[in-house]
Every structure is written in structure tokens, then in C-alpha cells.
Amino acid sequence: MEKEILKSRTDDSCIHVKHPSGLDIYICEMEGFSTVEALFGTKYGSVNTMFKTKADKEYTTVPEGIAHFLEHKLFENEDCDVFDLYAKTGANANAFTSFDKTCYLFSCSKNYKESLAILLDFVQKPYFTPESVAKEQGIIGQEIKMCDDNPNWRVFFNLLNCLYHNHPVKIDIAGTVESIAEIDSDLLYKCYNTFYNLNNMVLSIAGNIKADEVLEICDKYLKPCEDKGLETVFPDEPDSIVKNEIVENQPVGNPLFNIGYKCTPENGYERLKATVKADLAGSLLADSSSEFYQRLISDGIINSSFDFECFCGDGYFSLIFSGEVKNPFxxxxxxxxxxxxxxxxxxxxxLFRNIKKLSYGKLIRELNNVEEVANIMINSHMDGVSPYAEAEILAEVTSGDVLDFIKTELLPEKLAISVVKNGENE
Amino acid sequence: MTYERIRLAENIGLSEIIDSKFKTGVLEIDFITPLSSEKASQNASAICSINMTNSKYPSITEFSSKLNSLYGSNIFSKVNRISDFQINSIGASWLDSKYALEGEDIETETVKILLDCIFSPDIKDNAFNQNVFEIAKKDIQAKIDSEINNKRGYAVRQASKIAFRGEPAENNSYGTSETLKEVTSESAYSALQNLVINSQIEISYVSAQKNDKIRKILSDVFGKLKRNGNTYKFISFSPIKPSPEEFTETLDVNQSKMVLVFKTKKDDKYAMKMLSALYGETPFSKLFANVREKMSLCYYCSSSFSRAKNCIFVDCGVETKNIETARNAIIGQLDEIISGNFSDEDMQNVLLALENSFSGIGDTAGSYINWYKSAVYEGEYLTPEQTLEKYRNVTRDRIIECAKSLVLDTVYVMKSKEE
Structure with a gap:
């Protein structure tokens, strides 16, 4: 078992273990805290619709929304519902599927060892039947309808459809009522056996824990996996955007907007560097200490809902501003x-110096929160970087680096706007 | 961890929580006043006009730059409703001074900026700076307008308005577009002065180490105020309507929503909370396990207990064609509890979930603040362990009695236009 201690420049540390089963494990013992947060995740999200292993000749294409569907179904064991097991430990359990990962998690402050055993066990025991798949199609169909009523969700996906021609990031994580109708238990097993291989997975656990105890439970419950040489591919994505604006009508108050620049996608450490630069570039406009922000808010063009995020993953990268204002254009x-x-x-x-100080403060705060630490460890591993790499990059980044990013990446021809407004008020 | 409660002046309490594991500090000051349709917008405008500038930093840029130079210290305002009261809060959070790269006293500087926001705001001729006031007012208007964006939250608020009609709790904490229009920079400043003199003030301070300087600053500032403040009782049971009131609203949505409000005269908060947990607060609850999972009637279906108004809310997202079936199923699951169809194991599982949640109190500054504020509001100062003991003493019979006592008071339905 390979074990290394990772340290940050802010005196934080965690342990990374490459378990013989193939699983990467991150453990952060946090003294003085009572809670435990654990995430067991696979690098499998809604964008992974085309894949093959070294045993396959051809790529398999699966229906949109299947990663999310699989997440729902894994909560049903052959003999009981997983929530019934957690009920006996008192842990608060959940799961989520994002664009590039699926994670099963629990938080608790008592009986963490028992909850960890449940987590490791049930994720490795899929059980799907045609009947249970059919029932889930109904539940997820309702979830899709609920998301369609969420204007923040709509405005975001509409923007992604303006920015991306082919990349599956533009598709709703839950898929559509039509796409999930194509899912059956055989397809679910195919996806499970491909992506829920421990070589493609991570366990991240933080808080009131002991590393030795965690590893002992891992040794007991993890079943060694052969690395199947998983390959995922994405359709070719042009540099250009699809269209520069879209408007949808919904019952809302003020119009909501997402304004996004499509940027060059990066991987690993380079992606993190680009993220730090994009975050600083966004802050130059959206931080309340900028003259730009002061002018726009004083003139009533924006309000305190004005914000931004750097949105990136395999094959996509964009800087997105958002808010709810009278005139998004x-x-x-x-x-x-x-x-x-x-x-x-x-x-x-x-302005740049103070924004860097702000970012430094934010990083230290994040590392003082059990839930955040567990999330940082799993996200950074899946992004191929150290959990503490961001602080290093932030210390070194200059205003010249950020200016270069703005000049080369934030191009007017790659800007699109998505608006959701109340058509009845027109 | 140490917790100390200090009386700074008439009706001004300070809860001081020191916990060395934190890398950040928080100071939150609540001005508590009865919620009224006349004053809600005035108070909200006042509290939201003082978090962007003060007399020392009169422009938003200067003010924010100063906070950023303190490693992202943050000054925030929020307006909430608890029971029949409006809680107007202004607060600050900061990075512990030991992380300052240039030896700055981040904590003291931030606390002084916060107190200047309240006691030395940017005013002229007894009115807030017009520019900042207009920004705050537009922001509140946007919050009122965007209530409908979150359909689930909107449905619950609409149900509350019907359930609590005639009580202060029926009002929106920010007021309405109409009452907001009446607010001027003069009247908002006057509202701030009124809050400082006449409201109940609760201060929460969480820090990594004891800092006598902070307590002295707070004592000096709040101790010298000439006060007429009241101490309020937050528990005010909502009267039960003679027959359930039903209201249906049709909107252009894909999924319908339904909210049921049950009220009771029975005063047994620990049993009521256990009942709500068994009924619909956990993944093993009656509503989740049956109405969502077994019957597949709703994507979400959960309950919550309001101690202050002594009622249980059930809210769900449902297809229009299933509204009536879902309603019967929700009431049917309550009947199951009334019939005693829950096991000792179910009760034990609820206790485990509560124990887990109470044991985690203190892992964030916010959880400490919420716990000790609840104690103030409920007038019962118990530790999490003492509270848990109260839950352990709840019997099956008490839960069944609570369930029997519930009366359906309000049904709100948001119906999809399409179906």
C-alpha cells in the first residue's frame, strides 16, 4: 500500500493512499471537529456517454442521463433499501451526479465506522431488475419536470447550448423523459461494470476520524479490481460558439441571465492554473471593490445578485456571469x-492585490470546514492535482498572467447570453 | 469550547463562544422586533442600507477594498422571520488574525468597521446616502420579485400566508412592493435608530480565542445606549381554522406542488418533533418510504415542524393528475402513525438521527450561533445532550397523542396550466 502525506502552505495536511484494490483514498484527520464527511465517487458523470475498455473493439454510446439513473438505482440493495441501513447508524446519507462525477456520501458525528462500511459495501453491490428500473423512470421523470421549473437551471443549460455544438455538457444531467425511457437493467450493468471499477474511483473522508481505522475498514470491504483500461471520448468540439443569445419565457420575477465566455479547455494542473486566472479575472468585475461594480450597481444596472463562476471539466471551460436584473443585455x-x-x-x-488577499482568505476558510475538505480532496484528485495546489498557484500568479488570460481567452466572438424572463409581463 | 452569556444592557444579550479549532470569527447582531406590514419594509431597508459603506469608508469601492485587504472580511445583512417577529441582522466574518501575512489585527479592525456601519453610517441631513439607499431598496425589490423563481419555496410561503392569516407571521419579512415604495432614505434611517433603541438585541460572537478587547468594545458601544427595548416571547401557537381552507393557484409550471398545514393545540414540542421526523423528515420516514418510494406519487414529499407556531407543514411536488391521490396518501400515512403503526426501531432510528445532528453542533460557527439563538427564542437554555435526553424520554403514546391532535388547517396547491 503506497501512502503519502500531503501538506499545504497553510499548515493543513492529509494522507493519500493507493490501496491494493486500485482505489485512491484521501483521509484528513481534523482535530477538534465532531463530524465526519465521506464521499465515495467514480469519475463518471453525465458527459461520459461514449466509452470503451481495452477488451472492447468499439465505443459504446449510452442514453443521456444514465449516470444519474445509475446513481438512483444503486441505493436499492437486493434485500433492502440502503437508507434502511443508514437509519441504524443515524448518518445523513445522499448521492449526487454532476457533469463529470457520481458521488455517494454520508455525514455523521457518531458511528462513522459502521456508516463507512455501509458506503463501501453498497456501492460495490449493484442490483437492478426490469421492475425497479421501470419504477425509477417515473421518479426521475418527475425530477426532470421539477428541474424544468427551475429558472436558474434553465438559464444555465440554455447558455451551455449556446456555447457548445457537440460536447455532452450541454445536456441536462438527468437526461430527458425520452432518453431515460431507453435505459434498461442490462445497460445499467454495462455502465456500472465499466465505470465503478475501483481504479476509476476515489474515497475521500475528513473530520473526526482515525486514518488507521479507515484503512482497516477499506481492507475489509474493498474488492480488488483489475484495471480495465477505460477510455472515454467526446465528439469534436469547434472553438466557436453556436449562437450568441437565447431567451426563454417562464413565470419569474426579474429576468435571470447567464453570460458566458467559451474558453480553451485544459487538463490537470494547467486547468487549475487557468481556473485561478479565470477566477481572478471574474473578480476584477464582480467583486464589490471594483470601480466597475460600483458604477453598475449605483446606476441600477446590476444588483447584489451579480456573481460569476468558472465552469470547467473534460473538454469544456467557460467563465460565466449571472444575476437577476431588469436589462440583462x-x-x-x-x-x-x-x-x-x-x-x-x-x-x-x-485591486488585483486585494482580490488575491481575498482569495487567500477564502482558501484558508475552506480548509476549516469538514464538508469542504472532503469535497476538495475528491475534486482535486479527479482533476489530477493535489488538494493544496490552488494555494501554490495563487501565491505565484501575477496580474500579467491574468491579463494574458483575458487577452487570449475572453474574446467577444465567444461570448453568449442566456435569459429567462416572464413573457406575461411584455 | 467555552460558552458564556452576558447581559450588555437592558434587553441586549451577548452569546460568546470560543473554540480554538476555528480559523475564522463571526459577530452577528440581531435587532428583533414584532413583524408588521407597516414597518417590515422600513426595517429591512434600514438594515440593508448599512452593509455597503459607513462614514469612514463612504464609497462601496473604498469599503470593499478595505475588507478585501483584511483577507476577505465580510459584512452582511439579512432579514428573516421567526414566528411573529422580524429578525434584522447585520454581521461580519473574518479570518483569524494569526493568518495575517503582514501582522494585521484582522478581528478588531473588522469588528470596528461593523460597529461603524450601525453607529456611524454614511448619513446626511438625517438620511442615508441616497445612492446606497437606492441600491438597497432595489435589491429588496428584486428579492420580493424573485420569490416566485423558487417554486417549492414560493408554494410554502403562499401556504404560510393562508395558514397564518391575521397573525404577524402572515407578512413577508421584507414587506411588499407597496410598502417598500413608501420607504425613503430619511424614514429608513429613522427605522435604524428605532431598531437600536427599541428592539430586542441579540449578539452572537464566535472566535478561535478569547479577546477581551472585543468584549470591551461591545460593552462600551451597547452599554451606553439609552434603551426602551422589550423582551419578546417567540412561541405563539397559530389558531386552528374551523374548517380547512383550500387555495389553488394555476401557473405555467411542469410540476404541481401541494402544501398541507396541520395545526394542534397540544403543547409537547419534543413529541411533536419526533412525530414530524417519523412522518416525513428522514429517508426512512412514512412519507418518503411510502408516498415517494413505494407509491412513486411525488418526487419529494417531506414534513417540517414549526415550534413557534406549533404546526406541521407537509410539502410535495406531484403530477397534476395525482394531486388528490397524493393528498389522501399523505393523510393516510398520518393515520398510520395514529394507529400506532411504527416500531420501536423507527423511534430508535429517529433518536440516532437527532443524536448525529446534535453531536455535530459546533463544527461551524453558524451551527453554534443557531443553537444558542434557538435557546434564546425558546427561553430554554439546554445543551445538545440535555435536549437529546428530552427526546429519549418521549414515549410512543405521546407521539400518537400528538398525531391524533393534528387538524388539517390549510391546503395550498400550485397547479400546472398544461394538464
Whole structure:
């Protein structure tokens, strides 16, 4: 068993173990905390619709939404519901599927060893029947309808459909009522056996735990897996965007907007570097200490809902501004003009220095929270970087690096806007 | 961890929590006042006009730059409703000073900025700076307008309005578009002064180490106030309507929503909470296991207990064609509890879930603050362990009696236009 201690420049540390079963395990003992957060995840999300292993000749294409469907179904054991098992430990259990991962998790402050055993055991024991698949189609169909009523969800996916021609990131994580109707138990087993291989998975656990105890439970419950040489592929994605605006009507208050720049996708450490630069670039506009923010909020063009995120993964990277305002198109024009101004006039060094300090403070805060730490460890592993790499990059990044990013990545022709507004008010 | 409660002045309490594991600190100041349709928007505008500037940093840019230079210290305002009261809060959070790269006293500097926001805001001629006031007002208007964006939350709020009609709790904590229109920068500043003098003030302070300087600053500032503050009782059971009131609203949505409000005169909060947990608060509850999982009637179907108003809310997302079936199923599961169809193991599982949640109190500053604030609101100062003991003493019979006492008071349905 390979074991290494990872340390941060802020005096935090965790243990990384490459378990003989093939699983990567991250453990962070956090003194003084009572809770435990554990995530057992696979690098399998909604974007992984085309794949093969070294034993396969051809790529398999699966229906949209199947990763999420699989997550729902795994909660049913052959003899009981997994929630019934957790009920006996008191843990709060859940799961989620994102674009690039599926995670099963629990949080608790008592009986963590028993809950960890349940987690490791049930995720390795799939049980699907045609009847249970049919029942789940109904439940997930209702979830899809519920998400369709969420304007924040709609405005986001509409933007992704403006930015991406072919990449499956533009498809709803849960799929559609039609796509999930194609799912059957054989397909679920095919996906399970491909992606739920311990060589493609991570366990991340933080809080009031002891590393030795965690590893002892892992030794007992993890079944060694052969690395099947998993390959996932994505359709070719042009650099250009599909269209620069989309508007949808829904019963909402103020119009909601997402304004996004499509940027060059990166991998591993380079992606993290680009993320840090994109975050700082976004803060130059969206942080309340910027002259830009002060002017827009004073003129009533934005309100305190104005925010941004860097959204990235395998084959996609974008910087997205969001909010709820009377005139989203005016906000788009202002963002465009401000980045063009920065390209010609440069970055205000005072503003940049304070934003870096803000980011440094945020990183330390995150590492003081059990749930955040467990999430940071699993996310960073799946992104191919150390949990503490962001602090290193942040310490070294300069305003020149950020200006280069703005000049090369935030291009007017790669900007799109998505709006959800109330058609009845027109 | 140490917890100390100090009285700073008439009706001003300070809860001081020191826990060395934290890398951050929080100070939150609540101005508590009866919720009224006349004053809700005035108070909300006041509290939201003082978190962007103060007299020392009169522009948003200067104010935010100063906070960023303190490693992202944050000053925030929020307005909530608890029972029949409006809680107008302003607070700050900061990075512990030991992480300062240049030796700054982050904590003291941040606390002073926060107190200046309250006691030395940017005012002229007895009115808030017009620019900042307008920003705050537009922000509140946007919050009122966007209530409908979250359909589940909107449905619950609509049900609350019907269930609590005639009580202060029927009001929105921010007021309405109409009452907001009446607010001026002068009236908002006057509302702030009124809150400082006449409200009940609760202060929560969480830090990694004891800092006598902070307690002295707070004592000096709040101790010298000339106060007329009241101490309020937060528990106010909502009267039961003679017959259930039903209201259906049709909206352009894909999924219908239904909210049922059950009320009771029975005063047994621990048994009521256990009942709600068994009924619909956990994945092994009656509603989740049966109405969602077995019957596949709803994507979500859960319950919650409001101690202050002594009622149980059940809310669900349901297809329009299944509304009536879901309603019968929800009431049917309550009948199951009334008939005693739950096991000792079910009760034990609820206790385990509560124990797990109570044992985690203290892992975040927010969880400490919420726990000790609840104690103030309920007038019962118990530790999590003492509270758990109260739950352990709840018997099956008490749960059944609580279930029997529930009366359906309100049914709100948001119906999809399409079906």
C-alpha cells in the first residue's frame, strides 16, 4: 500500500493512499471537529456517454442521463433499501451526479465506522431488475419536470447550448423523459461494470476520524479490481460558439441571465492554473471593490445578485456571469466593454492585490470546514492535482498572467447570453 | 469550547463562544422586533442600507477594498422571520488574525468597521446616502420579485400566508412592493435608530480565542445606549381554522406542488418533533418510504415542524393528475402513525438521527450561533445532550397523542396550466 502525506502552505495536511484494490483514498484527520464527511465517487458523470475498455473493439454510446439513473438505482440493495441501513447508524446519507462525477456520501458525528462500511459495501453491490428500473423512470421523470421549473437551471443549460455544438455538457444531467425511457437493467450493468471499477474511483473522508481505522475498514470491504483500461471520448468540439443569445419565457420575477465566455479547455494542473486566472479575472468585475461594480450597481444596472463562476471539466471551460436584473443585455454590453478596456489599459494593481488577499482568505476558510475538505480532496484528485495546489498557484500568479488570460481567452466572438424572463409581463 | 452569556444592557444579550479549532470569527447582531406590514419594509431597508459603506469608508469601492485587504472580511445583512417577529441582522466574518501575512489585527479592525456601519453610517441631513439607499431598496425589490423563481419555496410561503392569516407571521419579512415604495432614505434611517433603541438585541460572537478587547468594545458601544427595548416571547401557537381552507393557484409550471398545514393545540414540542421526523423528515420516514418510494406519487414529499407556531407543514411536488391521490396518501400515512403503526426501531432510528445532528453542533460557527439563538427564542437554555435526553424520554403514546391532535388547517396547491 503506497501512502503519502500531503501538506499545504497553510499548515493543513492529509494522507493519500493507493490501496491494493486500485482505489485512491484521501483521509484528513481534523482535530477538534465532531463530524465526519465521506464521499465515495467514480469519475463518471453525465458527459461520459461514449466509452470503451481495452477488451472492447468499439465505443459504446449510452442514453443521456444514465449516470444519474445509475446513481438512483444503486441505493436499492437486493434485500433492502440502503437508507434502511443508514437509519441504524443515524448518518445523513445522499448521492449526487454532476457533469463529470457520481458521488455517494454520508455525514455523521457518531458511528462513522459502521456508516463507512455501509458506503463501501453498497456501492460495490449493484442490483437492478426490469421492475425497479421501470419504477425509477417515473421518479426521475418527475425530477426532470421539477428541474424544468427551475429558472436558474434553465438559464444555465440554455447558455451551455449556446456555447457548445457537440460536447455532452450541454445536456441536462438527468437526461430527458425520452432518453431515460431507453435505459434498461442490462445497460445499467454495462455502465456500472465499466465505470465503478475501483481504479476509476476515489474515497475521500475528513473530520473526526482515525486514518488507521479507515484503512482497516477499506481492507475489509474493498474488492480488488483489475484495471480495465477505460477510455472515454467526446465528439469534436469547434472553438466557436453556436449562437450568441437565447431567451426563454417562464413565470419569474426579474429576468435571470447567464453570460458566458467559451474558453480553451485544459487538463490537470494547467486547468487549475487557468481556473485561478479565470477566477481572478471574474473578480476584477464582480467583486464589490471594483470601480466597475460600483458604477453598475449605483446606476441600477446590476444588483447584489451579480456573481460569476468558472465552469470547467473534460473538454469544456467557460467563465460565466449571472444575476437577476431588469436589462440583462445591458449587463452583457458592460462586461464586454470592461474586458476590452482592461485589455488596452491593463489591470489596476491595487485591486488585483486585494482580490488575491481575498482569495487567500477564502482558501484558508475552506480548509476549516469538514464538508469542504472532503469535497476538495475528491475534486482535486479527479482533476489530477493535489488538494493544496490552488494555494501554490495563487501565491505565484501575477496580474500579467491574468491579463494574458483575458487577452487570449475572453474574446467577444465567444461570448453568449442566456435569459429567462416572464413573457406575461411584455 | 467555552460558552458564556452576558447581559450588555437592558434587553441586549451577548452569546460568546470560543473554540480554538476555528480559523475564522463571526459577530452577528440581531435587532428583533414584532413583524408588521407597516414597518417590515422600513426595517429591512434600514438594515440593508448599512452593509455597503459607513462614514469612514463612504464609497462601496473604498469599503470593499478595505475588507478585501483584511483577507476577505465580510459584512452582511439579512432579514428573516421567526414566528411573529422580524429578525434584522447585520454581521461580519473574518479570518483569524494569526493568518495575517503582514501582522494585521484582522478581528478588531473588522469588528470596528461593523460597529461603524450601525453607529456611524454614511448619513446626511438625517438620511442615508441616497445612492446606497437606492441600491438597497432595489435589491429588496428584486428579492420580493424573485420569490416566485423558487417554486417549492414560493408554494410554502403562499401556504404560510393562508395558514397564518391575521397573525404577524402572515407578512413577508421584507414587506411588499407597496410598502417598500413608501420607504425613503430619511424614514429608513429613522427605522435604524428605532431598531437600536427599541428592539430586542441579540449578539452572537464566535472566535478561535478569547479577546477581551472585543468584549470591551461591545460593552462600551451597547452599554451606553439609552434603551426602551422589550423582551419578546417567540412561541405563539397559530389558531386552528374551523374548517380547512383550500387555495389553488394555476401557473405555467411542469410540476404541481401541494402544501398541507396541520395545526394542534397540544403543547409537547419534543413529541411533536419526533412525530414530524417519523412522518416525513428522514429517508426512512412514512412519507418518503411510502408516498415517494413505494407509491412513486411525488418526487419529494417531506414534513417540517414549526415550534413557534406549533404546526406541521407537509410539502410535495406531484403530477397534476395525482394531486388528490397524493393528498389522501399523505393523510393516510398520518393515520398510520395514529394507529400506532411504527416500531420501536423507527423511534430508535429517529433518536440516532437527532443524536448525529446534535453531536455535530459546533463544527461551524453558524451551527453554534443557531443553537444558542434557538435557546434564546425558546427561553430554554439546554445543551445538545440535555435536549437529546428530552427526546429519549418521549414515549410512543405521546407521539400518537400528538398525531391524533393534528387538524388539517390549510391546503395550498400550485397547479400546472398544461394538464
Amino acid at each position: 445591458r449587463v452583457r454590453d458592460e462586461i464586454l466593454a470592461e474586458f476590452e478596456r482592461i485589455k488596452s489599459e491593463g489591470i489596476d494593481e491595487n
